[in-house]
Amino acid sequence: xxxxxxxxxxxxxxxxxxxxxxxxxxxxxxxxxxxxxxxxxxxxxxxxxxxxxxxxxxxxxxxxxxxxxxxxxxxxxxxxxxxxxxxxxxxxxxxxxxxxxxxxxxxxxxxxxxxxxxxxxxxxxxxxxxxxxxxxxxxxxxxx
Numbered sequence: 001x002x003x004x005x006x007x008x009x010x011x012x013x014x015x016x017x018x019x020x021x022x023x024x025x026x027x028x029x030x031x032x033x034x035x036x037x038x039x040x041x042x043x044x045x046x047x048x049x050x051x052x053x054x055x056x057x058x059x060x061x062x063x064x065x066x067x068x069x070x071x072x073x074x075x076x077x078x079x080x081x082x083x084x085x086x087x088x089x090x091x092x093x094x095x096x097x098x099x100x101x102x103x104x105x106x107x108x109x110x111x112x113x114x115x116x117x118x119x120x121x122x123x124x125x126x127x128x129x130x131x132x133x134x135x136x137x138x139x140x141x142x143x144x
Contacts, residue, residue, distance in 0.1 A: 027107045027118040034073060034100070034122060052078070072096050073122075077129045084129070093130060094142040101137055 023029055033039055039050040046058040052075045055062040073096045080089040100122060109115045123134050132141035 025106075025108050027104065027109045027114050030104060030107045031118045031121060035125065037074075073100060074125070077125060081129050090130060090141070093126060094139055097126060097139065 024033070033050075037052060039048075041048040041050070048055070048057045050056075073093070076089055076092050076096060080086060080093060083089060101119065104115060104119050104122075107115070107118075109118075119137060123137070126132075126139070127134065130139065130141065132139045134140065
């Protein structure tokens, strides 16, 4: 039997395909992507897998993309719960929090109050580990 075999290594367009999608611009999806331990996403071109340690598509792991904020926050909080007195981990949590606040202010909501609920629900997870109170999205412990 003769013929041609075409082998295509799928492109990993995680950022373009998932993070820029219109669904991912909704507040509830934004929150779920941060809090979920694992996310499996089906697209027209391939399936993507995300967990707190790795981002991958059918083309393999996304090298250099494991630090995306949606995975980073929960990983840092997990590490901080193991070593609660680590000042560098606390600083990383607060830095990542600012990135999340910025993006949460840009996502689409049906009602403006949904945005506040998204931020407050995420803040509960940060509080649980840092034990720092927040005031309008600013962590008291992080104030100068």
